[in-house]
Each structure stands twice: as structure tokens, then as C-alpha cells.
Amino acid sequence: MAAAPPPPPPPRDVFRNCWGCRLVCGLGLLGAGGYVFASARSVLRRTASAPSFGTVAQMVFALGLASWGVVVLVNPEQKSQLK
Known part of the structure; x- marks a missing residue:
């Protein structure tokens, strides 16, 4: 009787392991959050009433x-993840 073949290696998750991809996406999201916050802040500065x-x-x-x-x-x- 032949031995069972070894299990296939786990698939590589390129997007989670790529430092450059994480850096670009993370900084892009931080920048988008900063832009949205700055635009909301500018509305607050223009109006003297309570924020809507x-x-x-x-x-x-x-x-x-x-x-x-x-x-x-x-x-x-x-x-x-534990090793």
C-alpha cells in the first residue's frame, strides 16, 4: 500500500504579507480619513451654530x-497567530 501524498502547501496570501501594499493602502486610508475630517472641520469653522x-x-x-x-x-x- 502506497503512502498518502503530503498535503498541499497553504496558499500564499500576497496582499497580507506584502509590506509595500500594506503601506500604500494604510497611508491611503489615513489620508482619506484626514481629508474627510478636514472638510467636516471646515464646515464647523464657517458656521457659528452647533454642528448638524x-x-x-x-x-x-x-x-x-x-x-x-x-x-x-x-x-x-x-x-x-501562535507559532
């Missing part, structure tokens, strides 16, 4: 984009 719901939602969205960029840069999934 849309402006607050825009700031929360900017915070989400920026935090997503940090997660892409830090890549906690790869660091949490």
Missing part, C-alpha cells in the same frame, strides 16, 4: 477610515 447630524456623521466616518488605515498598517491578525 451630517457633520458629526462625517467626522465619525473619518475616524473609521483612519482607524481602518491603522489596522492595515499594524496588521494585528498576523501578529496574533
